[in-house]
Amino acid sequence: xxxxxxxxxxxxxxxxxxxxxxxxxxxxxxxxxxxxxxxxxxxxxxxxxxxxxxxxxxxxxxxxxxxxxxxxxxxxxxxxxxxxxxxxxxxxxxxxxxxxxxxxxxxxxxxxxxxxxxxxxxxxxxxxxxxxxxxxxxxxxxxxxxxxxxxxxxxxxxx
Amino acid sequence: xxxxxxxxxxxxxxxxxxxxxxxxxxxxxxxxxxxxxxxxxxxxxxxxxxxxxxxxxxxxxxxxxxxxxxxxxxxxxxxxxxxxxxxxxxxxxxxxxxxxxxxxxxxxxxxxxxxxxxxxxxxxxxxxxxxxxxxxxxxxxxxxxxxxxxxxxxxxxxxxxxxxxxxxxxxxxxxxxxxxxxxxxxxxxxxxxxxxxxxxxxxxxxxxxxxxxxxxxxxxxxxxxxxxxxxxxxxxxxxxxxxxxxxxxxxxxxxxxx
Numbered sequence: 001x002x003x004x005x006x007x008x009x010x011x012x013x014x015x016x017x018x019x020x021x022x023x024x025x026x027x028x029x030x031x032x033x034x035x036x037x038x039x040x041x042x043x044x045x046x047x048x049x050x051x052x053x054x055x056x057x058x059x060x061x062x063x064x065x066x067x068x069x070x071x072x073x074x075x076x077x078x079x080x081x082x083x084x085x086x087x088x089x090x091x092x093x094x095x096x097x098x099x100x101x102x103x104x105x106x107x108x109x110x111x112x113x114x115x116x117x118x119x120x121x122x123x124x125x126x127x128x129x130x131x132x133x134x135x136x137x138x139x140x141x142x143x144x145x146x147x148x149x150x151x152x153x154x155x156x157x158x159x
Numbered sequence: 160x161x162x163x164x165x166x167x168x169x170x171x172x173x174x175x176x177x178x179x180x181x182x183x184x185x186x187x188x189x190x191x192x193x194x195x196x197x198x199x200x201x202x203x204x205x206x207x208x209x210x211x212x213x214x215x216x217x218x219x220x221x222x223x224x225x226x227x228x229x230x231x232x233x234x235x236x237x238x239x240x241x242x243x244x245x246x247x248x249x250x251x252x253x254x255x256x257x258x259x260x261x262x263x264x265x266x267x268x269x270x271x272x273x274x275x276x277x278x279x280x281x282x283x284x285x286x287x288x289x290x291x292x293x294x295x296x297x298x299x300x301x302x303x304x305x306x307x308x309x310x311x312x313x314x315x316x317x318x319x320x321x322x323x324x325x326x327x328x329x330x331x332x333x334x335x336x337x338x339x340x341x342x343x344x345x346x347x348x349x350x351x352x353x354x355x356x357x358x359x360x361x362x363x364x365x366x367x368x369x370x371x372x373x374x375x376x377x378x379x380x381x382x383x384x385x386x387x388x389x390x391x392x393x394x395x396x397x398x399x400x401x402x403x404x405x406x407x408x409x410x411x412x413x414x415x416x417x
Contacts, residue, residue, distance in 0.1 A: 005184070006191040010198060010291075010300030022252035029232045030251075032216040033223075039218060052314060083221045108414045152405060 125156040173347060177272060177370050178363075180294060181279070191294055198291040201263040205256075231259070238404060241351050243411040250410055253308075257301065258403040264292040265395030267360055269388055272369050291341075292398075293363040295355065302351035305406050309350065312413040350409050361398050365391055370390045 013148075136145070175282045180191040212228035219230060235258055239251045267290045281285035291297040313322045327336045365387075374386045 001298065004191070006182075006189075006194055006294065006296035007300050007303070009195050011296050011304050013195070013199055013342060014256075014260075014304050017206060017258045018249075018253050020206050021209070021256045025206065025213050026232070026252040026255065028213040028343055029209070029229060030236060032221075033229055033233060035207050036217040036221075049202055050233075076310075087307060116187050135225050144294045 121157070125153065128156065129153065164257075172369050173256070173374060176286065177276065178288060178293070178367070180288045181284055191288075191296060193286070194291045194294040194297050197267060197289055198264060198297055201267070201291070202260055205259045209259075209364065212346070216236060231255070235262065239407050242404070242407045243414070244412070247414075250407060252368070253410075254403045254407050256362045257305075257406055260359065261292065261301070261402050262395060262399035263368050264290060264297065265398055267291070268293075268366055268391060268395060272366070272373050277386075288365055290322050290362055292358050293366050295359050296356040299351070299357040300356075301402070302354035305409065306347075306351040309347070309409050309413045312410060316414050350405075356407055358398050358402055359363060361394060362366045413415055 132152075181193040182191050184190055208224070209228055212225045213387060215222065216225060217331045218360055235255045236251055239254050261264065270289060275289045278286040288294065313325075327333070327340050329339060330342070331339055368387060369384070369391075372380055372387060376382065
């Protein structure tokens with residue numbers, strides 16, 4: 001149980017051990033630990049940032065989608081309006097055209113009617129003259145009654 | 160059980176035999192070869208294991224041994240950071256060395272008390288005490304080294320004058336100088352003595368109880384030996400931890416300027 005030179009030997013061993021630990025064991029290990037800690041912290045920060053970015057992107061996507069929907073709705077509305085306009089326009093055009101066609105037809109009818117009347121009148125007057133001529137051949141001298149005949153013929157033409 | 164030669168001397172002979180170191184030389188200049196040998200081997204084991212881990216240390220995914228070593232390193236580092244607020248290259252590695260070395264010393268206690276002495280006996284060595292912490296020389300070697308560091312840092316940080324002032328003028332002011340000095344000397348000297356005796360006492364008593372259990376009939380030995388060994392796992396770790404923490408505390412006190 002006595003204290004002896006073993007003490008000195010043990011102190012030397014201890015000093016050597018502490019020196020070795022201080023020089024070759026502690027620094028690389030604590031360095032690795034600290035470095036890994038830093039790396040993990042970095043990784044966690046990056047992950048958080050990624051998540052944040054994703055949230056932002058999702059928000060942006062939603063906005064873009066909403067805008068696109070709005071735009072498409074606008075376009076559809078516009079197209080519908082335009083179609084209505086075109087329909088109205090063509091309706092108007094058709095009406096005008098119809099009226100015009102009716103007018104033309106009416107004018108033609110009038111014209112044809114006049115022509116027919118003219119022709120009829122000529123024919124009637126010719127017939128009347130013929131008939132009158134037939135009747136008068138016996139009684140009226142053509143030369144004596146020339147004035148009268150032309151006068152009647154003129155009156156007929158005016159009628 | 161006891162070897163044939165000591166069976167005749169009875170239980171006392173057996174116990175004394177187990178607690179006698181293998182020593183050479185006379186008087187102060189004698190050496191306890193078993194203490195020196197086992198503490199050197201355990202120290203070598205410690206630095207080898209940790210050096211291998213340190214060499215293979217990677218900041219990526221650690222191997223099992225690296226994770227284990229890093230766990231211990233972080234534990235020690237945390238203890239040092241909690242207690243010691245200055246910057247020192249020495250204190251954390253010192254604490255680690257003390258913790259692991261003392262733990263390994265104490266761990267020798269868990270080997271069955273007769274195995275290693277029996278092996279030594281076959282090799283012709285009459286005495287063999289395998290637990291270095293049951294040798295006062297070993298525990299005092301640690302605590303006196305720590306004491307030297309305390310004195311060294313006290314003078315380095317506070318200066319010779321500052322340290323002398325602290326020894327003489329606290330806690331009661333300059334008028335009580337002799338009394339202060341006496342108090343302070345007792346306080347300082349109590350540090351290494353308490354460190355060394357605490358470790359020695361715990362492990363010596365633990366070893367003694369293992370030896371006493373080994374004296375019992377074989378069918379009772381496991382009943383007592385097993386619980387005591389399990390309890391001892393706590394003791395050996397705790398004693399190593401206490402030695403480390405107190406060392407750090409004393410050194411941080413040496414660093415504090417009043």
